[in-house]
Amino acid sequence: MAAAPARRLPHALVIPYPAQGHVIPLLELAHALVDRGFTVTFANSEFNHHRVVAAMKESSCNGGGGAALERIRLVAVPDGMAPGEDRNNLVRLTVLMAEHMAPRVEDLIRRSSSAAADEGGPITCMVADYNVGTWALDVAERTGIRSAAVWPASAAVLASILSIPRLIEDGVIDAQDGSALSQGTFQLSPDMPAMRTAHLAWNCIGKHDGQEALFRYIVGGVRAAAKCDFVLCNSFHGAERATFARFPSVVPIGPLLTGERRGKAVGHFWRPEGGACLSWLDAQPARSVVYVAFGSFTMFDARQFRELALGLERSGRPFLWVVRPDIVHGDVHDYPDGFLDRARGMVVAWSPQQSVLAHPAVACFVSHCGWNSTMEGVRNGVPFLAWPYFADQFVNQGYICDVWKVGLRAEADESGVVTKEQIASKVEELMSDESMRERVEAMKKVAHESISEGGSSYRNFDNFVEAMKKA
Structure with missing residues (x-):
């Protein structure tokens, strides 16, 4: 037969x-x-x-x-x-x-x-x-x-x-x-x-x-x-x-x-510098690190780029900052003089974001509010400094700051720049807000249950x- x-x-x-x-x-x-x-x-x-x-x-x-x-x-x-x-x-x-x-x-x-x-x-x-x-x-x-x-x-x-x-x-x-x-x-x-x-x-x-x-x-x-x-x-x-x-x-x-x-293609356009940044995170205290990443489209002018660098330095917190090769108009990363030598942080071209956000050393997420990043932050219980750039990101900021109340807005001054003072102040507020931490942890629980x-x-x-x- x-x-x-x-x-x-x-x-x-x-x-x-x-x-x-x-x-x-x-x-x-x-x-x-x-x-x-x-x-x-x-x-x-x-x-x-x-x-x-x-x-x-x-x-x-x-x-x-x-x-x-x-x-x-x-x-x-x-x-x-x-x-x-x-x-x-x-x-x-x-x-x-x-x-x-x-x-x-x-x-x-x-x-x-x-x-x-x-x-x-x-x-x-x-x-x-x-x-x-x-x-x-x-x-x-x-x-x-x-x-x-x-x-x-x-x-x-x-x-x-x-x-x-x-x-x-x-x-x-x-x-x-x-x-x-x-x-x-x-x-x-x-x-x-x-x-x-x-x-x-x-x-x-x-x-x-x-x-x-x-x-x-x-x-x-x-x-x-x-x-x-x-x-x-x-x-x-x-x-x-x-x-x-x-x-x-x-x-x-x-x-x-x-x-x-793990061990399978996930769709990145750049190779994440996983080993280096995860090893660096391993050496940081729990809930101490500011993670900064703006996705694959966000562009800064030179002035905003420098204000962000100075704001991270002014915060006094260790930071992991993803700086794409093309993130600045003109492709020039104009860091403040001596910044990279003084910085209490690490700068990478791309990161394995899910693994980074799941790391116990990460305390908050300075984000462009792309939906993937929003879901990853929520799923890992990390509060946000919400800094949208275009498209759906403004609505996502509304969810983060107004509906779920798990983040703060990055607010630009009258010239359209988010200043170093604003960045440092909002990071400090995020770090110390226990009620916000409780809300994002509750969302994390619901996300995992779903x-x-x-x-x-x-x-x-x-x-x-x-x-x-x-x-």
Whole structure:
């Protein structure tokens, strides 16, 4: 009697938006799918694919084992931008990738129908970043596979996008390009953070000439996501209870354990200097270190960079400061004279942030309030000095400072600079506020309960996985 053919694993195509803050959580989700029996094809933009692979190789060569990828196949798709073109121009990047990536992704899915088992076999479902959903979810519909959209930021920001018709009707934003019709604030519900119209995601993504095109793209994404099987969010019920009550179709599965896959690729564009900074932290007293990191996009002018350095020095606290090679406009790190010799801290180009925030020596987090950083800080019980730069970060600051009350605002003076005096003062206040420490520890407990077996996010992810396994 002939043996029954081997049952093929479900095969998910995962597509992140081409920015590190999106690649990292989507790659973590890919690993989580592998843990639940999937094969995964991870389709990065060609430019970011090379950065992730290079960081993996560097990590592997330095003993980090970063090249290990079990049942995840990394593929590169051209994004339509020319070599050397500025990929921080997110509006141009977003518009071009819809034109150039969609046909190649569709071809990838169709060709997979004849793929051998060692290539994962046919792609059976798509898990796309909500921010590429405008075109990716249409591709899933045309090719007849199940689909899910992943919103890797706060549910509140997604709620503002889903509320665009209401915001237009109420005269909050312009119907043509989404621009602010007033400079005031509004709330979608009493228990959600207040939002400024100028800080809506499509209004503060940077200086650009494509406001209307970006807004239309976002509106198209809402229509596309309405047709997919799931809309998932990297958040947890206890963090955004009012938002999830108002938008029950958005399903929390977080906080995703971004950056916590030891020995496996986690999506960094730069190699974290893990061994050096963790060894340095080991030598510091408990709850003594100020951790400073501003993500992959934040840029400072030379004056603000120097004020930050002087503020850290003025605080008198040991600090671990992540200074990207390109964090200063003009790529010049203009430290104050003698700062690096006098400093009671360590400066690194990139860090293993999850491991750093989990370290008992870390006392507070000076952060740009990116959502991954926000969730990592909360999950590790670390209070914040909240210093947003653009996009969703202003709403996240509202959660941190006004709703959860687990951090303080970094407030700029009349010239737009956060001064050294302000930085040192706020750090000292954070260090001494025991009630804030208790609140963030309570949030940490709720976050861990949500992703533990039987928790709300754990159950939601289980339901999603079982549905996506169905033919």
